[in-house]
Amino acid sequence: MSWLKSAVGRSKAAGHDRLPPLNSRLGDWTGDFRDVNKYAEGFLDQLTLPGEISAMAYEPGMGYLAVGTSAGTVHLFGSPCVRMALTLRPALRVKHILFKSDTYLMICIDEKDNLNVYDLSRRDPHAAAMHGARRAAPGQTQMTNSDAPMRIGIHSARNVVLCAEVTSIHSMLFLGLTDGSVEAYDLERFCGTQYRIPNLWWNEEEILRRSQVPNAPSRLHTPLIIDIQTHPRDPGILLLCYEGGAVIYSIRQSTAIHVFQLRLLPGAPGPVPSAPLEEVWSERLCPATAISWSPCGTMFVMGHENGALSFWHIAEEDKPLMVRTLDDIDIDRPVLPEQLPKTSAGPREPIFKLTWSSFPEQGWYEYGAQAAGSWAGSGTAQANTSANHGSAQNGTVLTVMGGTPVDQPATSLHTFHFPPTPAASFFSASASDASARARTALRDSLQPTYVGAYRTASIVEDFCLLPRLSPHFGGTHDPYAILVLVGQDASLPSLAVQSTRRGMDVFSFPPLQGPHSYERLSLPLPLAFSGRGTILGCHMATVPVMQYRRLVQQAPNHPLGTIKYDQPMGGVAKPQVQNAKLMHAQALAQKGQPRILITWHLDGRVRLHDVSPHLLLLGEEDSRRGVVLVDPFPTQLSHLTLHVRDHVLHPSMFGMPALDTLQRFPMQIQIDHVQVAWDSLECVVSLTTGHALHYALGSGTVINTTTSPLVDAMHQMRMDDSPADHVTEFTSLEPLANHESSGFQPNTLMSLLPGSPTCSALSDVGLYACAYGGMLVVADCRSHDIVVRAGSGNADFFSRQLGSREAKIIEHESSSEIVWQRFSVCRTVSDSILALRLLVGRANGFVTVWSFERGSLESWMGFRSDAMSLGMSGRPVYVDVVGSSGAVASATEHNMQRAELDQAREGVTNNTHDFYLLLAVYPHEARLYDQVTGQRFAQADWPDPALSACIIERQNARMLAVIASNSVFILSLPRLDTVHRVQRHVPPDQEVVAATPRISLERQGDFIEITSGQQLRLWTVFGSLPHGEMPSMFLYTPRSLPLPPGAGASGYIASVASWLGSSAGQSLSAGAQIDTIICGKRRAKLPPLPPRMTLSKDNENTPIASSITEQGAGAKDAPTNSTQTSASGSWLGSYQRQFLNFASSSARAQAQLNMQLLHKRDEILSDLDESMTNLERGAKDFFKQTRNSALKAAAKDKIKTYL
Template identity: 25%
Template sequence: MFKHDRTVYADLSVDLRDKADFNMAVLRSFEYPLNVATLAVEPIAGLLAIGTATGTIHIFGGVSVETKLSLPEPVRVKFLQFSSSTFQLVCLDERSELHIFDLSSFGRPKLVTSARFDQATSLTLSPSHSHAFIALESGEIRTYDLLCLRKSAYKIPNMWQLYEQKTVATRMDMPAPTSQLPIETVVHPRDLNLLFVAYSGGIILSDLTQRNTLRAWELVLPPGAPGGPGYGHPDILTHRRPDVTAIAIHPAGHFFAVGYSDGCIAYWAIEDEDQPLLVITLDETNVDVVDAEELEKHHDTPPAEREPIYKLTWSSFSNSSDPRGGQTALTILGGLLMAEGEATGLNVQWLPAFNPTEPPNPAGTQASLHPFMRSAMQESLMPLSDWFYFTPGVPQDFFLVPRSSPHFSGYYDPTAILISVESAGNSRVIEAYQFPPPSFLVPSESATADDVQTGSVVDDLASTLKSLTVNDDPHILRLPTSLSFATPFQSPRILMTQHHNPAAALQFHDISAQLLITSDATPIENHFPKPLPGLTIDLRALLTDASVVKKTSPSFLERAVVQSAHLARQSLECVVQFVSGEVVVYRLKSDPANPPKFTETSDDELVALEHVLSPDDARFSPYFLLTTGKPVSACAISDIGFLAVGYTNSLIVVDMRGPRVMFRRGRDTKKDRMSLHLHGSDSDGITSLTWTVATIENDPQLRIRLIVGYVSGAAEILTVIRDTNSPSRRIDGEIKKVETVANPLPGGTFILDTKKGLPIRATKEQLAQSFHPTPPETHCMMVMAGTKGARSFADITGPRIAKTDWGNKTGTVRSVQIVEKMGSHALVAFTDNHEALAFSLPHLEHLCTLNLPTEDASSLTCDNTGDWMACSMNHASAIIDHASYGTLFDFRRAYTPPDIDLLITKPTVPAQPQPVSLGPTSLLSSWFRFGQSMTGEQLDILLGGPDRPIPEKKPQSATIDPTSASSLAQTAAGVQSSLYSRLQSAVGERGQMLGDLEDRFNSLEEGSRSMVAQAKRLAAEQSARSWFGI
């Protein structure tokens, strides 16, 4: 009787109706260990191993080389080292159990064996042989054969105990009970037969072949000597023996440094065990010498609380043609004053080369160190320069990364230093720095007065300031024209991450599937994700600019924490929103050769930043800053040059092509005539802002629209129009209003085409279409999602199409996204119950519920293809420790982790460094007096004992030798032809057998036919006889 006129909308979710149309999965997982316990570096193969406190080992190598190992028990990894000679990873855990991993196994390293020891205190390996030295708390040194995988019979007793027993009659007091504890064992850098054992009481040099003690060094501070604590020590008038805490050998092998518990460092010559060469602290020298005047002057001062020397390394570099080496670097962890406010970090001293000439008066048969050589050693210990690595937390350990050689304990020619730093929540993170500091390698050049021209000072000011900017990025990136171009298959993807570090507040990574394309001939050539260092946004230059300091709050300058960031896909303009309320817009550099000068803006809220210098290899530079002194509640940037920033009860719209403020709301109209009066919904607060170029009901023309969502559920549509009196644009005074959904989610407003479901954004293409008459039947819809549900509307301001409520059992919805698959679209809501709710469009019918395979969905972000990224944060340290890259549609995705074959990079260990002379090589009397070095094979025979089994030979490499390719092909061809001939003969035999079977079946058929005919004849005869009565 009555006809209801209702618009029928096309179903945009045709191919997403069933749960089978979705396939939730994690494509890649990334772990970031925060409980780092130790590190190990293999420079030849390029491997880095990280041991954690939970019993896991992470191995990193070249491009996409990453694997994770687990100990049999989740206990702390105490020591971790690579065995270059056997290509193994050796681990000693907190329970003194030794674990050997074979790095040559395909796929991932394999645990081959484990062995238990009694209370181990150190682990020492050498790249020249296959035995490990393990020091025990009892003072004994045990050996383990890594090639035969067994404990060797060779043992070293507690040599310090034997030394004390031997010298007990000459000692002035009894040693401390803990003086026999072994701290560290170090192989002589140029003689494998010599082993340094650092006990808590002193240093022992042992001859492995002769099984005896060659030297013993013990530091005894005389009464009155300040030592590490200074003259205020309560026991300064007594003999003191500080405990040994660290040891480092000079690369030449003739003297070494020892760190002690009182914070002092003693240098000893190998040929003089009676008197140290020099005893210092980080700020004093000759602290083992008694100065009566200083003692009397500072006797009543309190002692200086100084850290023990925790670790020492002595590095040499390829900077000298002398076989004794050139300048060296001594890296010191510890020894700092433990006063409140003192800086945290570690020191590096740049020491002169030890290249003395021939003594003027040779000592002849003198057994002790020649005075000339002693003086030369002391001169080589006076630092030429020093450097302090400041760290954000207390450094716990450090590790040097050598360039290519594993010799000299892995300290030769290092290129980087990795520092384990104590972080929040009792965690440890790794900080990486360049090593050695650049100031050590580049001599300082003093400018002369003739070189400086008066006129060039002003001209070169900009370049001078640019040279002072700091940039840690080693590469220069050439940015493509757009980051959002498409391919017929998998489109490239860019990941943007936020960080607390101002030097890298925003970082970009390439996570495209194209990075994982490989073949048998061409392995993977890129890391995944691939860092894009040229796009990194550095805030340091911004925070120190005078114009920024003048206009911003102190909290922004002291702690600039990024709250959110948004990137315009086409214009590549990036807006950064800070917790303190400031908003900064970055854009690509236009002309880096001619940076503009500082200009004042006509708006109080805006600060021009085009004059701020940025690093040469940085592609982003600051454009302008927006500051109002209020916290930001919403922010939106478009590809056509407009920025909208919402506050609790105010709104600012910026035309970025000025920049200028084109619209304000919420300020006092008496102070600003451009302000508009507050609407009733303004007091609710703005939570959502969205730019689009679309039509609305009763306005079929495409125009630039800004959709403002309020907490109460009201929404306003602001239209940008051209100003009749100027070429600029302004906000139309007629503002449309519509009731939507309460508490709209940030990024939860979508404008879609009603026919195909494609998103309608404020793009350049849409803006170009708005200059022409809009074709008829051009309609759109708005989908807005909030914390309680979602609504869809026709033509933005038209009638409501559908609504849905999330329900109480679903949990809290954190974020929403409209995803697309094969032309079909669906609204997906992600909840804190680790679920994803899918709804149809435009009628918002519940399609299915998917379980999220991630522990923390609060930080999950999803794009329109269904790919998502979720991060799990360590609550104690507030640092991300795990990230997952997944998708809603895991169908034929190419993100499977690659197979790893470390055997391809199996290292070829260079020859063991040989002993060098004290003086020039022509001085025969100054050669190392303990004899020539033995080879690693000889040492393995010595340590392995007479019953050492013959080691099994392992494959050399997984690669094929090019010279043997032809023979291998011929062999394969021969095998192939033989196989074919066998198959042909088998086929022939099969045919013959089938023929015989056919003949037999034919004969059986004929016999059966004759039998049937004969039976019929006999039956007929019997019937005839019965008929005639015969």
């Protein structure tokens, strides 16, 4: 094999002179970064949800999605850049989340039945005062967002809260308690009320007991209340769902109007017609589990424990309109025994949740578009109209959760598309058969025109509709998407982590007819990291600018982060610059280098995210708001996602020997590690089974090009005695590649090792090295060739022919396993020729250097060229080769060209300016070695075990950062002197870290951490230097809400008439009437609240301390008079201050102010009426007392005359 050493090993035989001493060759690479004031820990963001998802709700007025967790946190998601986390006090599991859209309130109920009411239009003054400077001092972390909404109400329920109901029409929050009663909480005065609805099902159960009905509940049984829903067109009517049935309750009359209970008569097949005859021929009670109003308000549907759905007319409580299951109808009609079906789907699971959605009427624009489409002979406009309105002819959609047979997986949601509800003329006709005609029409409207289904990967546990704008109809009017909460996927590997228990999917709504009835929409990043998307590992790296442009050039034009890009969501995010001014944001963005975050997940996917600094600094200029951020941080690069699990289980790959085990046991498909070559944009995904998949970026990347017949023959040549039917080492994945896509395309699957690799390394020239124990395999991913196979005992042919020195190296290698590998283009002590090297380190500290040469046939050849002992044992934290300036000597194509030129040069020359050092960082110490395999010349140690380390490059200075669990150690290069020690902090509101976290540190000084709960946190080492931090959030961005159902011009006329009338106690609206009935005349006074926030353009010449100013701040410098001064403490003074801001606002804001004044006048007149009533009562009492005194005096005088 002497021909192989002709170029690379030429210097070994030449016996060249050693380089001059290090003192004459090395300088100080750290420079000005020896200043300790430059270093401070900074907590930037948490990218995952703590705990599991426990509650969710959507607010359509401003467009906010709220998600509660078991850790007591509530996460708000708005526009792509708006994301905020709130922590309840105390931090208990969130049970319910509700929104009141007209007053911008968010109500959170925890597992201890504590109510927390937040006002999204007001900023928390305590958080603003504590964190007004936007960040804490160096060395201290800031965990509370200064833009958090204000908590304006707290309340503790007297019993366990089972359900809650709130509407935008009145100010009451109804709480259904575990004793079956309903209480009301005042959301305008933020206090409890004396109003209570008793358990209305007590009387129904007592009737059953007195009637001696079989299986009647015991007197010790307490009927639970399951749900409360307000009538869609009359806020004074409530539909209460109990265990036994439903009750329609009138708030105005304070009585139950109708009671509904489903009883299956003897002979009715019911949901299980194949049940025993004794059960079928007996009367059966069907407990209720869910309810939902029809949008018209004349009907409602009730779900039952046996999987049945019963539809009722609100005026007919004796007989339902229809009783059905998901598959059969009229299951309540008795039939003869011989007509009963012999087989059925079996028992069904209960109906867990129901929603009945409506859609807006067709407007002139939609009608014209549909007509134009029909004239043009194209169905595009008609299809779009149907897609927007969901159901032909403006019908309704009933969404059902549950009701599937128990022996089938409950991995779907069913939707019933109904025709339009009959007009009101059916119910107002005076004919004798009007009632029968109306019942028939209502029954016909319950015949579905189409039944759709949403298929999920795991069991559906909850869902939430996302309306476009309207908060009325219980949040079910005109939804554009449906958010589905799913359980743990049994087909995936099991992890003992809370985040895997529940995940989320979001789909377009409603589903349409056809093969592609719905589309999967995008989720905000923290929600995508839950459930199936639980993170298994991550890596953050700085990317060259040219490669970064290739990665992001095909990204979607609309920013991902919202549910649907054409549906606006609430909030505005403005950039924040720490330790600098906003005017410096452009310069800071130009100095920063692009970064990419790679995450691999439980569902077998690898996702790439843009975490570049400019995302937090640059945005779009707005004339009124200033600079507004557009792209979220991080930004999802969905076009670069690697679907590893789908590629392995693709039908076209069935029958491949290498994939047989994975296809038979798909639960074994779990990603162990991902490596990316950023210069060549190639990726290798390693599985825990030992398989490795190679990907390359599309759009111009040529992989596995056509080779000559001689190369093919060499690849097929076998040099061992293994049988011919063994598993193929390379399995081509080219049939799965989409060459038109610009994302990563699958190239090959490699089966190189018998198990999961202990370590691996990827170069930018196509070579991939992996090790299993003492076995080493180096493969060429581009030509599908094995370059080196060592340590296996039967294929180390090249090394056996290189002499006694190589034999001693092999003997040392066999005594320990391989624990690290590193590709580099460098020189060594014994070989001064620049060449591609692979450094292979073992647990006993022994290092073998492999050298590689690229032949004329585009194939690689490698051999052992050197070896050394580091003098340290164990697994290192970080190993790399650096050049004479401190730059990392990576194995890129550019460095390979330099190496080929150096190898072609005649003679051996010692270059004192081109030498290389080996840096090895172990848990407690770091060492530097001269010329890679030379003598150790620098060493440093520290007390805490290191978790990660990296060479940091800032402003042409380089230093070594070592991160431990409690400290960050900064060491100078190349002397390894200790520069500074930074104390680390753990967020106090997060879970206790029980296991050692995994940390990925990149060369700009930021690092990402994965804790034992799979929590992903982003930190920085340079918290005291100017940098972009998390943006300032402005949550109060209201939109004009539609009027409540039934409200129109008559409602406004009545309001104005009551305002101008002489009656002081007359209410302004139906909602005010409900408030008066529930709270009475002794209602508490309005609490003093700070004014709502307004958004103003920042002054770019001042530090960006607060971009949010409160209402009335603009009038601070305006001329004032004595009237303003005297009224400053009253509501009139606050009105005068608000008027200056509202003068330039929209008409909607002016209308809101007018309505506030109307309500205030109503309150004043009510107080005046109460005062007059008290005065009248006092006058009457005075008159009675005076009359009695006069009668007594007259009686005494009369008696004296007789004496």
